[in-house]
Amino acid sequence: MTRASSARRTLRGAVAVGVTAVALLVAGCSGDPTPAPTPTADPWAAWDAALARTDTASARWLALGDSLTEGQGASTIDDRWIDLTRDALQQRYAVDGVVGGVGYRPGVFAVYPPDSTWAVWQSDQTDVSPDFTTPSLGYRSVDLSAGSSISYPVRGTGIDLWWSPGGGSFDYSIDGAEPRTIDTSATGASDVSGGAGVTSVDGLESSLHTVTITVADDEPTGVVLEGFTAFDGDRDKGVTLFDSAHSGATVATFTADLDGFLSTVEAAQPDLVTITLGANDAVDTTPADLESGYLTLVEGIKALPEPPTVVVIDEFSSELDDLFARQGTSSDYQAAVTSVADRTGSVLVSLGDALPADAAADGDLSSLLSADGIHPNDAGARIIAGHMTELLGR
Structure with a gap:
């Protein structure tokens, strides 16, 4: 099933489904970089301004990346580091009378068992298939054709249904109420x-x-159903998370149709974009090509009408770097990621800084990794969340 052919996109980043080094993260490259925008004097300006007004407007965080961000290795969706960090930020910037919703979640996730079994979170479905080609947030939609139906459990006082323009009509109903039609x-x-x-x-x-x-x-x-944003009293206040990650993707996953992806990001109106990319690229991409593609992606985000704060998370700066193959030295890839952050005026964060110094020094991170020996488990996710909460909590 497809929507209008002119509205469909082609995925150039393969989805990894095995327990391999390729399944660690998401990244890619695309063409020559355009001239870099003039870096903002204060790279945190957009996010700091959003946090300062959470009583009257939502501070919107879009988490873009690979399996590290999507949460491969976490036993439940609530145990992902992005969800734990969202909860902590909502508590730190609590608004009276507001519970706070989970934010945006896609129609289907790209994680896989045995460590993560929550890829399919719908409660019921008929004639529905995953769609990893439409440039939705994280490229994780579902396709519905004639006679299809799908149901999801969503908690909150308000819900945004995300769908792709250019297809047919669908009906939606909440708790069995009278259906409404969207063309x-x-x-x-x-x-x-x-x-x-x-x-x-x-x-x-x-x-x-x-x-x-x-x-x-x-x-x-x-019809292409992209996902849902759930609000619990926080539609226009507090902190909202938009999950835009995809296990096994590369930078090319997001730059293959950069305009299409950026137009979806624009709809989320993020004040902050965090990015975990690079490790998957390193399997068959040189440091120079990684830098070129990564630069194209970050420059595109920085060129949005309301440029967000961008935080680039260096995946090559930890003991996890020893767990996957690459086409160059770790230091070369680190230099490429550092160059992207410097040239775009982005914040650069070391993943290694989030890991316990004693575990990293001993080369023993097994207690923080899932059964595949690659992805952070629930304990590892909590450690990353603690570090990111302090960073993003400002």
Whole structure:
């Protein structure tokens, strides 16, 4: 099933499904870099400004990257470091009377068993297939054709349904209420922002709801459902997380259709973008090519109408670097990532700084890794979350 052919995108980053070094993270390269924008004097400016107004507007964090960000190795979705960090930031910037929702989650995740078994989180589905080609947040949508249906458990007082423009019509219903119809082919739709269609529903009780998407039996054109943003009193306040990661992806996953991906990022209106990329690229990409592709991606993010703070997380700066193959030395890849951060005025963070010094010194990180010996387990995720909370909490 496809939506309108002109609206479909081709994925150039293969999804790793085995327990291999390639499954560690997500990255890629694309063409020659465009001239770098003038670095912001204070790279934290956009995020600091957002945190200063959380009582009246949401501080929006978009977590972009590979399996390190998506949470491969975590036993549950709530044990991922990005979810733990979101919870801590919501507590640090608590708003009276606001619980705080989980934020954006995709139609399907790209993690895999045995360590992570939560890739399919829908409660029921009929004739639905994963879509890793549409440039949604993290490239993790689901395709629905005529007669398809799918239901998700979503908690909160408000829900945004994300869908791709240019397809057919679908109905959505919450808790079995009267269905409402969305025509994704309608031009000039008021709920299309950037490259994504977003339908907002508010006025719900602060509880768990069932959202059901249905495509009529006689619908001639398919529909792409990208995901959901769940708010629990925090639609316009507090801290909101947008998960835009994909296990096994590379920089090329996001630069293969850079304009399409950036238009979806624009719809999220992030104040902060964190990036974990590079390790997957190193398997068959030189440091120079990694730098070129990475630079293209970061420059694109920096060129958004409202440029966010960008935090580049160096994946080559820890003992985890010894666990995967690469086409050059670790220091060469570190230099490439450092150059990208310097040239774009981004914040550079060392993954190694998040790991316990004694474990790193002894070369023994086994207690922090999942059964595959590569990805952080729940304990490792908690350590990374603690480090990132202090960094992002400012």
